[in-house]
Amino acid sequence: MTAAGRPAVDDEAAPPAPTLVRSLGAVDGALITIGATVGSGIFLTTADIARLCPQPSLILALWGVGGLFALAGALAYAELGAMFPRAGGQYHFLREAYGRLWGFLFGWTSFLVIMTAGISALAVGFGEYLGAFVPALGSDVRFLSLTVAGVQWTVSGPQISGALAILGLTAVNWLGAREGAAVQNVATALKIGALLVLVALGLMVAPRVAPAWGAPLPPGSLVSGLGLGLVAVLWAYDGWYVLTFSAGEMRRPSRNLPRGLLVGVVVVAALYLGINWVYLRALDVQTLGQTPRVAEGAAAALLGPGAARAVSAVVLLAMFGCLAANILCCARVYLPMAEDGLFFRSLARIHPRYHTPTGSLLAQGLLAAVLALSGTYAELYTLVVFAEVLFHGGTAAAVFVLRRTRPDAERPFRAWGHPWTTGAFVAACLVVASVTLFQAPLRSLLGLALIAAGLPAYAWWSRATPARR
Secondary structure, eight states, X not given: OOTTSOOOOOTTOOOOOOOOOOOBOHHHHHHHHHHHHOSSHHHHHHHHHHHHSOOHHHHHHHHHHHHHHHHHHHXXXXXXXXXXXXXXXXXXXXXXXXXXXXXXXXXXXXXXXXXXXXXXXXXXXXXXXXXXXXXXGSTTOEXXXXXXXXXXXXXXXXXXXXXXXXXXXHHHHHTOHHHHHHHHHHHHHHXXXXXXXXXXXXXXXXXXXXXXXXXXXXXXXHHHHHHHHHHHHHHHHTTTTGGGGBGGGBSSHHHHHHHHHHHHHHHHHHHHHHHHHHHXXXXXXXXXXXXXXXXXXXXXXXXXHHHHHHHHHHHHHHHHHHHHHHHHHHGGGHHHHHHTTSSOGGGXXXXXXXXXXXXXXXXXXXXXXXXXXXXXXXXXXHHTHHHHHHHHHHHHHHHHHHHHHOTTSOOXXXXXXXXXXXXXXXXXXXXXXXXXXXXXXXXXXXXXXXXXXXXXXXXXXXTTOOOOO
8 A cells, every 4th residue: 555545556567468359250251261272273173183083074073072071171160160269270179179289289280381381382383373474483583503412402483482472471461460361351352253254254155065964984993083083172172271270360250250161161162163164164074184274274265365364363363362361370370389388489479569479470481481492392291181181080070079078068150960061071081081091101101200290399398388278
C-alpha cells in the first residue's frame, strides 16, 4: 500500500504476451483451401493418368474418386479442427489422440521436408513458368556454377525466382495474417476465374475428338494402372487440409473452419472434373498421354496457339497462389511445438504488433529458400510421400480414437457419414501408402528413417518439458 492508502502499482509488471488474432472468415478459409490445392498438378497429371488408364471414363472416374477422397478427409479434419481450433492443425490432432510424441514427429518431418521442401518445389516450379515470360530468368540462365568435391552445383534462373518468391511472400505474411490472406485470396480468385473461363470456352467450342466413353478396357493389369493413376490424382488434390494449420486465426472456427474446408474441396473437385472433360474433348487418349503440359496442348487444340500462352499464365498464377497459401498456413505448425517446449524456443515468438508467428515464418522461409537454391527439393520431397500419407491416415483415425476416449467432449461439427467416410479415407491412405511402398521401396524406407531420426530429437527436447494439455 502507498502512504495514501492506494494499492501499489507494479511498474515492472510484464505486458500480456502477444497472441495470434482471429481475423479469417469462411470465405478466406475456402479460398485458402482452393489456393493450397490447385497448383501445377491439374495442368500436368492427366498425361500420366492417360498412360496408366487409357480410357476416358476411367480418367474422369479417377478424378471423381480423388475428390471423394479429399472430401472424406476434409470431413474428418473438420470435426477435429472444430474440436481443437488452434494454430498447428494436425500437430494438435495427433497430439491429443496419441500423445506428444506423434504430434512432434509430424511437426519434425513437416519442418525438415514435407512442408518446407513442398514449398521449395512449388517455388521452383513457379520460377520455371516465370522463365517462359521473362527469358532473363529462364532455366538455361546460370547465375552460379561451382564444383565441390567433384559434385557440380548450379543456381539457375528458376531457382533464384523461387527463392525470391518465398522470401517475398514470407515478408508479406510477416505483416499479418490478414495481409497474407489478402494476397493469397486475390491470386486464388483470379485463378478460379481463369479456370472457369477455360472450362466454359472448352465446353462451348466444337470438340476436336469425341471421347470414347464406352471404349474397351485396356489390356494388362487394370488394378495396377488404377492404383498408380489414383496415386497421381491424389497428389493433385494434396493441400486440401492446409487450412487446419491456421485454425487459431479463424473467427468462429467451429463454423467457419468446416465451411472453408468443405466448400473449398467441393469447388476444387468440380474444377478438376470440368478441366479434364475439356482435355478429353481436345485430345484423344493416346495423344493425351504423350502431352506432358496437357493444359497447354488442349487449349492449343481447341482454341489456338494464343490460348496455350494464356494457359501458361494461368499455371503461373495457380502456382503463385498455391505457394502463397502454403507459406501462410504451414508456418503455424511449428509455433505450438515451440510453445510446448518441443522445438526451438525462438519459433514460439509472436510479433507484438503484427500478431504473426515471425519466428516460425522466418525459419520456414529461410530453409525453404535454401532448399530451392540447392536443387535437392525434389529428391527430399519424394522421401516422405509414403510417410505423409500415413500421417493423414493416422490423423483421420484420431476421430475414432477421440470418440472412444472422449465421448462427452464438445464437437461443434461431427463428420458426416462417420464411421463410413472416415473409415474409407483411412483405408484409402493405407492403399496409397502400400502402392507407394511397392513402387519406391527405398525412398519410402528412407522417409521412415527420417521420421525415426526425430525420436532422439524428441527425447532431447522433452527431457525437461513435462507433458501438459
